Amino acid sequence: MKTLKLPLAALALSALPGLALAQDGPAPGVNPATDTVFILNSLLFLIGGCLVFWMAAGFAMLEAGLVRSKNVTMQLTKNMALFSLAAVFYWLIGYNLMYPLGNWAVDGVLSGVFGPGVLEAVGITADAADDYSYASTGSDFFFQLMFCAATASIVSGTLAERIKLWPFLIFTIILTAVIYPFQASWKWGGGFLDQMGFLDFAGSTVVHSVGGWAALTGALILGPRIGKYKDGKTIPMPGSNLALATLGTFILWMGWFGFNGGSQLAMGSIGDVADISRIFANTNAAAAGGAVAALVLTQLLFRKPDLTMILNGALAGLVAITAEPLTPGLGLSTLIGAIGGVIVVFAVPFLDKLRIDDVVGAIPVHLICGIWGTVAVVLSNPEASLLTQLTGIAVVGVFTVAASAVVWIILRTTLGIRVEEEDEVNGLDMAELGMEAYPEFSPS
Amino acid sequence: MKTLKLPLAALALSALPGLALAQDGPAPGVNPATDTVFILNSLLFLIGGCLVFWMAAGFAMLEAGLVRSKNVTMQLTKNMALFSLAAVFYWLIGYNLMYPLGNWAVDGVLSGVFGPGVLEAVGITADAADDYSYASTGSDFFFQLMFCAATASIVSGTLAERIKLWPFLIFTIILTAVIYPFQASWKWGGGFLDQMGFLDFAGSTVVHSVGGWAALTGALILGPRIGKYKDGKTIPMPGSNLALATLGTFILWMGWFGFNGGSQLAMGSIGDVADISRIFANTNAAAAGGAVAALVLTQLLFRKPDLTMILNGALAGLVAITAEPLTPGLGLSTLIGAIGGVIVVFAVPFLDKLRIDDVVGAIPVHLICGIWGTVAVVLSNPEASLLTQLTGIAVVGVFTVAASAVVWIILRTTLGIRVEEEDEVNGLDMAELGMEAYPEFSPS
Amino acid sequence: MKTLKLPLAALALSALPGLALAQDGPAPGVNPATDTVFILNSLLFLIGGCLVFWMAAGFAMLEAGLVRSKNVTMQLTKNMALFSLAAVFYWLIGYNLMYPLGNWAVDGVLSGVFGPGVLEAVGITADAADDYSYASTGSDFFFQLMFCAATASIVSGTLAERIKLWPFLIFTIILTAVIYPFQASWKWGGGFLDQMGFLDFAGSTVVHSVGGWAALTGALILGPRIGKYKDGKTIPMPGSNLALATLGTFILWMGWFGFNGGSQLAMGSIGDVADISRIFANTNAAAAGGAVAALVLTQLLFRKPDLTMILNGALAGLVAITAEPLTPGLGLSTLIGAIGGVIVVFAVPFLDKLRIDDVVGAIPVHLICGIWGTVAVVLSNPEASLLTQLTGIAVVGVFTVAASAVVWIILRTTLGIRVEEEDEVNGLDMAELGMEAYPEFSPS
Amino acid sequence: MKMIIAAIKPFKLDEVREALTGLGVSGLMVTEIKGFGAQAGHTEIYRGAEYEVNFVPKLKLELVVPADQAEAAVSAIAETARTGKIGDGKIFVLDVEQALRVRTGETNLEAL
Amino acid sequence: MKMIIAAIKPFKLDEVREALTGLGVSGLMVTEIKGFGAQAGHTEIYRGAEYEVNFVPKLKLELVVPADQAEAAVSAIAETARTGKIGDGKIFVLDVEQALRVRTGETNLEAL
Amino acid sequence: MKMIIAAIKPFKLDEVREALTGLGVSGLMVTEIKGFGAQAGHTEIYRGAEYEVNFVPKLKLELVVPADQAEAAVSAIAETARTGKIGDGKIFVLDVEQALRVRTGETNLEAL
């Protein structure tokens, strides 16, 4: 996801100039060298996509651990459902909206390709490949779909414990079918943000801040949970299961290797695989930096380390490095991540001060650190311009907030988005689903 | 697992005709091109096998989440033990029973190769490879073993909360050593089902329905849990931890990419890797389709979505696409999965009506949707014949039910298979293991 | 990790003699054949490293499940923090200390390279690769880092429920920055243990016994938990969540494929991939052997199978096969693992008899079975000498115990390492962190 | 009014509740407890160490009934909770001086 | 001395505790219970099977107060726990014969 | 007969149980509770927000003993549960009118 699909593919080809001659070898239609490039690129997407898929489980566990037990079934249901709906609607609409492959309805702004994504035929040869110099379409689709679903997962955490199931799912559909792919085409589809030089390697802005903006907009329109703010004070509502939350964080951390590493978009040359290696190492360093920063800072500020902040810190580091996991060294990556961790420790109580109720800390992690990461590209990538980065952040932010606000407000005025007060107090699990996550454990 | 091992390997070779000439290159014994095919094929099995291994954890978590807390330690113990025993006995007996490699004792029916599986020597060259045109034997064994273990995992869920540990484990041994590999040789070992054109890409019938039939037979012989059916009504016995059950489902979903993708059995050509990509995308689409169908249908039928049905729905979609994850498009895959989801929502209460007590819904998911998936091959694969598919389903079903019934009945009349009534009421954990899974949580 | 980095790389190259000629092909700087070797080797490290990373989550879940609920948040915090600190300090100090690449300060004993690890530049070509015949430095660093972190994870389990957070983390820093890499250089950095023919394929001694020795030293200095031994009897303190513990074990089992498989250090030839396949199959067999042995033995000895012992048994099998997962056959691997399982069942109560309080059984699993595995190399590898193996075990043991003891004692006399008695009784979660893992569940 | 406190085997809850409802008992408080009594005392082994299991899971029921209903309620519980095996439980009766329904402020017999 | 036993809705705990502290009540025991009463009885569906939900989560408070404080404590609980909706809970008062503070050995009124 | 209700520190359970068994007490009901009392009240921070921890984990013991054993049982609990630190707990004694053993139907003193 270094850049859009087609140009990169062209680049990959040009990086292997001499290979063409192998074509006049004896096996018609089989060129071991460039075939291998195609295979390895596709393999990168399959492995990477699998890891990013796994992040869906990470979000589910993180969120299930950070809500109160009376809302756990609902949170699990939302995460299962949102991933599945994303899979359906990104295929039906989003994929082609995101990758016009040069066919713009409005140049650089709106894809001219509508309708479901279509894979290559079974058993293709080089001639039949959609893009022989790149990778199989199926692997690309699989990989890209997972990014779209990740965006939606971000929203569910912030709005937990008070939003109605179906309105939330309808928002998810619109987010994954339209909002996410529409803006993503501006960068990764080769649109105007890409053309102006905006850099976002794996999506600090395109994925994370978009999820964060949608979550923030929803949180403002939805309001805080009952009892969260009282007499100017924040009332903690501790998560029901920190073991699950920690598991979720480890899962996300693991999945991020696929998220950032797969965004190299190529593994067929030694340069590419060495770059992917840098990305893996840097991604890990940034997560570690974020966790350590939050550990130390909560000890200093609060006198006791706060595990939930450490988890958020690791994720903050991961989001922060996502816009540029390739060019920084290990030291700078650690630092970029650590600043992410610091941001989170201050941003979580700050949002509370603004009475913006973000149940799992998704806004600090994905939105604020997404912005930080996008800005931080200028620290190591000489091709980045601060102004362009800020422009990209702003354009995506304004669009996502506006689009989300419209959808949220329509949903609020039609179906309503907030559960009944009594249902919220008793928990969404019994009220909306009639099913407790831990029916035998003590009633809450 | 598209077809049996040897023929396919031959096919893979023939697809790369021109590569032979590379042999007269300068490096004696090293042929970069075909070596790479061997490496990539083996790598596919290793990655795929690792993912299918992971499904063992998925089954364990799903089942631990869906039983009552007083039986959780037992369910975990069964899953750990069954996987380990499968590893031992598939190696000792099953692997060679399943892959006669042409040496039949009874032609097309019973392998003539008995005894433990043997791997290639350390540090082989092309000449020493068991099948240079295919993949390393170790990778193949590793991959196939995981399928065998998955079959056994299916049984443990259905029979949970009332079956004695050791009789269950003895059944597992016989299932993994004999029943599964014996019937699997008919298709994947190149036996009579394969010869008659029966198609089962990754095992809707060979794996899932076999596990399902064995589970069904066991459930009939074992009877329902005490108190499950009273005065013609079904008494719900809610699972103790839906977060674990959801985690298990995500794990299984992830592992299925290896299950179906690895069953392409080759990754050394662009056609193969593009096919694997299709399979990944289709597998994901079917799971999503199943989950969405169950979500919508439980909302419509029961007025509230049922998370446990959504989880079953996703798995139903996965089982349904397993017989043919390659040839359908994304739309058809989604549909095949969705029908799986619908099946599950109706089949779960239907089984209850028949007083067949299936604790985790394994029979609807693996057996009924396994049949559905095997039939659905005809929707997209022109080589499939409905009659042949039905024949395969029936042959495997009759054999598995008969063999399982014999084993279950012998076990019942010798060791007994059902725990004492009091032990069942108090929970198997204290009675059979003297160990609670959550000793500090509230007593149940 | 078969042997040190450079010599092996040279070996890998020499194994592909004929490939050199490809260099005079037409594409300057691109050699499909050897490039592919570099790519596949790096890919092995990336996939392997990812799997070993995942083991960090496994340790966290295993330990969180085996401590009492009042200490779960602390155990999670320690595991998150130790991994993150290991990532920082192995980079800052450990990596170069471990891999002198021939630059010794004290020949064969102490690396002469100090300072942070540095990766290759972005977008390298063959000429710019640190070691074109091996793999990318980033992938190597990523892989090696995970081994270092695993060593630290072992310690946290043994010392759980009574050690102060910060002193423990300071020990972790010293362990990962100095103790582990220092001794690891003797074998894997090409130091004197390697030169004398000591064999430890993936680290039964270099990783597992080191973690185990450090844990044992800590346990002796720290003392047992309050109330663990009373009137000459051992008082069980059952783990709070066996589902988590089982999940952790499955995660570790999965991660071990990367741990042992990746230690082949090369995947670019058919010999290497077939060896990796052997390793995967053997690793699985040993784990299964360990689990089955513990299952059967606890049934015989205690009349009821003990799930926590079965989990330890699987891990014991994994540790035991780690010193030599390549040369044994499947039968011997199963046996080596099974003996590990037997060891654990006897060693756990034996340590209790000595009043050495090891909360999760890490000393039996990692230390004792690490020794067993290192000795067992002689059973299948003709190059191994029993005396040399014992020498290696002893040298590493004496060093690690001495170094750890110094650090633990300094920590004890300065900061203190043990929490207040009252805090221990009430649980570390409230006392040291002010945060419960399961705040809504029943008070403990 | 009397408060009846009963320790019963957990799986008997529904049966007992139905019997009590049949008598017109209108409310109940159920608590998960660990019971110690004649039933306790078997030995288990955890990681090789023997220990006594002293407590078994029970449910405690508490219900307040008019004095004249107490006898019938005690009998109903005793009959439905009985399995004849050790550990069936105990029933105790205490005097209650006052009762109040929060929602309405009704007191004593009207509150039940 | 009197023991006041109250079943209340869980989310009312903090309010009730504050009201009681205001009266000078010095201690409290809180238990998570399942309550059965007029509020119970809605139907849910689990995996296609209908069932009655008979029990709802409640908290049980137990506090021992000097006899002359009992009235005030009962009122305080009743007022703060009231939502006016079904299921608000019940309060019972029992007589206590003796009290003892473990730490000091103080007894009866001094022990409270 | 008397019902003794005691709130104690959780880690004291085994000691107290043994002391009671020594006296011939035959049964016990143990409940996990959250206690509010003099001990409560420290401040913690969760995600940057301060809050008071008002409740601490305690165990509640309930046992019914013959009237003449009550004194001894109360003393036994008080002595073994005492640490001398705040939060050691309270013991209350209530009168019990009736007792019944479900298994046998025995009543009152025979039922204990």
Ligand SMILES: Nc1ncnc2c1ncn2[C@@H]1O[C@H](COP(=O)(O)OP(=O)(O)O)[C@@H](O)[C@H]1O
């Ligand atoms: N004296 C008592 N005071 C309070 N609870 C008791 C008493 N005796 C028994 N119990 C409760 O009743 C339960 C059943 O009693 P137990 O002695 O085990 O069986 P049984 O009543 O059949 O003799 C115990 O688990 C305990 O909870």
Ligand SMILES: Nc1ncnc2c1ncn2[C@@H]1O[C@H](COP(=O)(O)OP(=O)(O)O)[C@@H](O)[C@H]1O
């Ligand atoms: N007779 C009773 N004895 C003991 N507890 C009772 C009794 N009646 C009600 N309760 C408790 O009070 C709670 C509230 O009572 P309920 O009848 O549901 O509502 P309301 O008090 O508003 O009529 C119940 O859940 C139950 O725990």
Ligand SMILES: Nc1ncnc2c1ncn2[C@@H]1O[C@H](COP(=O)(O)OP(=O)(O)O)[C@@H](O)[C@H]1O
């Ligand atoms: N008046 C009371 N009524 C009921 N329970 C009480 C009362 N006072 C104290 N308790 C219980 O006793 C426990 C210990 O009391 P606390 O005041 O904290 O310490 P101490 O008894 O040492 O002064 C409390 O947590 C609470 O559960």
